[in-house]
Amino acid sequence: xxxxxxxxxxxxxxxxxxxxxxxxxxxxxxxxxxxxxxxxxxxxxxxxxxxxxxxxxxxxxxxxxxxxxxxxxxxxxxxxxxxxxxxxxxxxxxxxxxxxxxxxxxxxxxxxxxxx
Numbered sequence: 001x002x003x004x005x006x007x008x009x010x011x012x013x014x015x016x017x018x019x020x021x022x023x024x025x026x027x028x029x030x031x032x033x034x035x036x037x038x039x040x041x042x043x044x045x046x047x048x049x050x051x052x053x054x055x056x057x058x059x060x061x062x063x064x065x066x067x068x069x070x071x072x073x074x075x076x077x078x079x080x081x082x083x084x085x086x087x088x089x090x091x092x093x094x095x096x097x098x099x100x101x102x103x104x105x106x107x108x109x110x111x112x113x114x115x116x
Contacts, residue, residue, distance in 0.1 A: 003036035003043045008057040011064060017111065018044035018065040021104055022058065022077050031105045041112050050076065062086075067111075069104045 006012055021029065029047055036043055046061040048054075062068045067085050070077045072092035081088050087099040087107055094100075101107055 003039070003045060005033060006044060006046045008052050008054040011060055012044050014044065016042050016044045018046065019107065020046040020048065020061045020065040020068045022048050022068060022080060023050060023071040023073065024104055028104050032108060035105060035108050039112055043108065067107060069101065069107055
């Protein structure tokens with residue numbers, strides 16, 4: 001089974017591990033896509049950038065996902081960093097959220113390793 005890259009307005013209902021990337025850089029999306037192409041485990045990867053201007057979809061995607069990964073370069077998505085299934089990376093730190101990553105790709109690599 002292949003991974004799915006999902007953007008607004010779509011929401012996919014299946015049994016794949018789902019991850020929402022919030023405000024990622026294009027290079028980070030490219031790295032995740034490349035990883036998913038060669039991964040033995042398929043993923044649903046929701047991608048949200050501010051120019052999509054669809055916060056309702058973002059909340060729905062985040063609520064549907066097993067994990068949410070937020071780029072903390074702006075304060076626009078701080079509310080998502082308080083959720084139990086949220087990881088974050090970037091310049092801001094959240095004392096109440098110890099789940100900081102170097103970048104989104106590290107989540108995917110760790111998740112595939114944990115399943116072996």
